[in-house]
Every structure is written in C-alpha cells, then in structure tokens.
Amino acid sequence: MVLSPLTFKIILAAGCLLAGLLVGIILEKAVIGGVTRVARRTKWQGDEIVSASLRWMVLLWTVLVGFYAALLSVPLSPGIRGAVTKVILVVAIFSVTIVAMRMASGFVRLYAERATGILPTTSLFVNVTRLVVLIIGALIILELLGISITPVLTALGVGGLAVALALQDTLANFFAGIHIIISKQVRVGDYIRLDTGEEGYVTDLNWRYTVIKTLANNVVIVPNGKLASAIVTNYNLPEKELSVLVDVGVSYASDLEKVERVTVEVAREVMREVVGEIPGFEPFVRYRAFGDSSIDFTVILRAKEFGEQYLLKHAFIKRLHRRFAQEGIEIPFPIRTVYLRQE
Known part of the structure; x- marks a missing residue:
C-alpha cells in the first residue's frame, strides 16, 4: 500500500508530536530526578528551588519542539504557519517567565531566611519579585507580537492615575x-x-x-x-530577653532578710529549670510598699522570649508557695478591721 504525500506528512507530524511527548517524559524524569538526587546530597537549598522551578517545564518544552517540527511537516499557508509559530513562541516565553519567576521568588525567600536583618522574610518581597519578572515577560511577549510598548506604557501611565485614586487604601497599605x-x-x-x-x-x-x-x-x-x-x-526589641515581674506580699511579722534570701533561691532554681541559664543575670527582690495587710515586694525574673514568661510565673508561684509554707513565712489574707460605734 502506497501512502499519499499528504497522509505521509500527517503521520510524520503525529510522529513528531509523539516523539516530543516521549522525549519530554524521559527528560523530565532524568533532569528533575538528577537535580533532586544532587539536592539530597548537598546542603545548598538552591538545588531544591531549581528542581521545583523546572517541574513539568522540560516536558512542555519538548512537546513544543515536537509541535513545531510537526508544523513544518504539514503543508499550511504562510499566514497560518506564522500565526501558529508565534503562538508556540508566546507559550515558550511564558513558560520561561514562569520558571524565572519561581526561581527568583525562591532565591529571594532563601536569601531572606539566611540574611536575617538585611532582607526580612515576608510574602511582600516575594510577591513583588514575582510581579517584576511577570511584567518583564509580558513586555517581551508584546514585543514579539509586534505590539509597540510605548503606547502601552503611556496608557498605563494615564490609567495608573485613575487606578491610584480608586485604590488609595490599597496603595496606602502597600507603601x-x-x-x-x-x-x-x-x-x-x-x-x-x-x-x-x-x-x-x-x-x-x-x-x-x-x-x-x-x-x-x-x-x-x-x-x-x-x-x-x-x-x-x-517585645523582641531591642532583644528577645525580657524581665518578668511577679508581685508578692508577706506578713508584717516576717523576717524580710530571710524572705528575700528564700525568694531569690526559689527564683534562681526555677529559672535554671524552666528557661536555662541566662548569662549575666541573677533574679532579685525589691520591696516597694507597706500594704493594708502585708509588706509588698516584686520579684524580677528573666525569660528568653515573651512566651516563656507564663510557664515561668506558673512554676515560680507554685514553688514559692510551697517553700514559704516550709519556712513558716506567711502570705496573709487581706484583713479589714471594722469598728462599730455604740451610741
């Protein structure tokens, strides 16, 4: 059986598409799998960013190559061939833009995590990076399609004023x-x-x-x-460590020297067990007032960050109450004496 030239070209085009798909699947597994294996053996996290950025893109590129080869095999008019070729180029450039956007945002996030204090790790910077890369890709596509960028930029400038007026709150939040x-x-x-x-x-x-x-x-x-x-x-500036204040009151009959010594011992023990050693800091006591039924003072402890203070206070109050009971130190109840005048 002899195939006609048109049938042969159609079969050849289908073969090019199928070959592009098969080669893409093989390269996808080879490239992504190879980069993933290298990433597992190295400490550099950039390998994982590259691997994630290229996922499914190698397959897409080989399919586009196969589609372009099939396009050359099929007899089409110059106008249709040119239009389809431009569509293939637009898809290819857009896919490259997506890869660049993934890589750029990934490396910005990676650098921000490592360079603490230089570039904060926020989604704002990541989104701005994605937007910039996407705009560059869109301008390249417009230039490829023969659309002049100058009128577009002019229209964006005029329209941007109206958008700015309509989105005052959004822009205010952005800046x-x-x-x-x-x-x-x-x-x-x-x-x-x-x-x-x-x-x-x-x-x-x-x-x-x-x-x-x-x-x-x-x-x-x-x-x-x-x-x-x-x-x-x-509460994290100028440093994470912060003072934790606990108010306590003891009976007027108490030996204040003993109260201070026992309280500091308990505070030192609780700090060592709950938050660990903090170099250069020792808990201390400051008497501050003669209360209605007690002598009031404040115990100054220290936590390594804000969230630790609650567990620190919890452990300190329980242990101080038990130690005061053992030492015979009284924590008085509020007392009010009422005199009844008889006529």
Missing part, C-alpha cells in the same frame, strides 16, 4: 508595608502589642495587611496602614 519592612521595627517572628489591645506573633507581612497569631491560636489581620500609624510595643 505602609514597605515602610514597616525597611524600618525593621516590626519583623516576622516578633511578639507585638498594639495600642488597641491586639497582641501576638507576627507570622506574615504582605502587600495589604500584617498577620498576627495570638497565644490563643487565633489570627488577627491588621491593615498595614493602621499598623504603621499605631502605637506598637515590640
């Missing part, structure tokens, strides 16, 4: 987020308290809002503009 990140007064991982009462750990700072996770495991969403104008207490 407030940039200001917060650059100032480094609020960082991801810090424990903060706002003047409105909200408090918790900062888990993310993106282009519109800041995410705060409370100790009760709830999430508070604060617009960046409100956070930038709020009075914020940051």
Whole structure:
C-alpha cells in the first residue's frame, strides 16, 4: 500500500508530536530526578528551588519542539504557519517567565531566611519579585507580537492615575508595608502589642495587611496602614530577653532578710529549670510598699522570649508557695478591721 504525500506528512507530524511527548517524559524524569538526587546530597537549598522551578517545564518544552517540527511537516499557508509559530513562541516565553519567576521568588525567600536583618522574610518581597519578572515577560511577549510598548506604557501611565485614586487604601497599605519592612521595627517572628489591645506573633507581612497569631491560636489581620500609624510595643526589641515581674506580699511579722534570701533561691532554681541559664543575670527582690495587710515586694525574673514568661510565673508561684509554707513565712489574707460605734 502506497501512502499519499499528504497522509505521509500527517503521520510524520503525529510522529513528531509523539516523539516530543516521549522525549519530554524521559527528560523530565532524568533532569528533575538528577537535580533532586544532587539536592539530597548537598546542603545548598538552591538545588531544591531549581528542581521545583523546572517541574513539568522540560516536558512542555519538548512537546513544543515536537509541535513545531510537526508544523513544518504539514503543508499550511504562510499566514497560518506564522500565526501558529508565534503562538508556540508566546507559550515558550511564558513558560520561561514562569520558571524565572519561581526561581527568583525562591532565591529571594532563601536569601531572606539566611540574611536575617538585611532582607526580612515576608510574602511582600516575594510577591513583588514575582510581579517584576511577570511584567518583564509580558513586555517581551508584546514585543514579539509586534505590539509597540510605548503606547502601552503611556496608557498605563494615564490609567495608573485613575487606578491610584480608586485604590488609595490599597496603595496606602502597600507603601505602609514597605515602610514597616525597611524600618525593621516590626519583623516576622516578633511578639507585638498594639495600642488597641491586639497582641501576638507576627507570622506574615504582605502587600495589604500584617498577620498576627495570638497565644490563643487565633489570627488577627491588621491593615498595614493602621499598623504603621499605631502605637506598637515590640517585645523582641531591642532583644528577645525580657524581665518578668511577679508581685508578692508577706506578713508584717516576717523576717524580710530571710524572705528575700528564700525568694531569690526559689527564683534562681526555677529559672535554671524552666528557661536555662541566662548569662549575666541573677533574679532579685525589691520591696516597694507597706500594704493594708502585708509588706509588698516584686520579684524580677528573666525569660528568653515573651512566651516563656507564663510557664515561668506558673512554676515560680507554685514553688514559692510551697517553700514559704516550709519556712513558716506567711502570705496573709487581706484583713479589714471594722469598728462599730455604740451610741
């Protein structure tokens, strides 16, 4: 049986498509599998970023090559062939843009995690990086399609003014987020308290809002503009360590020297067991007032970070109560004497 030239070309085109698909599957497993194996043997996390960025893209590129080879095998008019070729180039450039976007955002996140204090690890920087790469890819595609970029940029400039007026709050939050990140007064991982009462750990700072996770495991969403104008207490600045104050009262009949010695011993023991040694710090006591029914004083302990203070207070109060009972030191109840005048 003799095949006609058209049938032969159609079979050849189908073979090119099938070959591109098979080669893509083989290369996908070989390239991604090889990079993954190398990543497991090395400490550099960039291998994993490259592997994740190229996933499914090798297969797509080989399929595009096969499709282009099939296109050359099939008799088509120059106009249709040119249009299909441009579509293939657009898809190829867009896929390369996606790979570049994945790699850029991945390396920005990796660098931010390593260079603590230089580039904060927030989704804002990652999203801005993705947006920049995506815009560059879009401009290249427009240039390929023969669309002049200058009128587009002019239209974007004029339309940008209208968009800016319509999105004042969104843009205000965006630039407030940039200001917060650059100032480094609020960082991801810090424990903060706002003047409105909200408090918790900062888990993310993106282009519109800041995410705060409370100790009760709830999430508070604060617009960046409100956070930038709020009075914020940051318990991680200038350092994570913070003083923990515990108020105590003892009977007027107590030996205050003994009370101070016993209290410091208990505080030192609890700190060593709960938070570990803190170089250069020793717990201490400061008497502060003659109360209605007790002599009041404050015990100053120290925690390595904000969340430790609750367990530290818990352990200290239990152990101090037991030790005072053993030493015969009285923690008095509130007492009020009432005199009844008889006529």
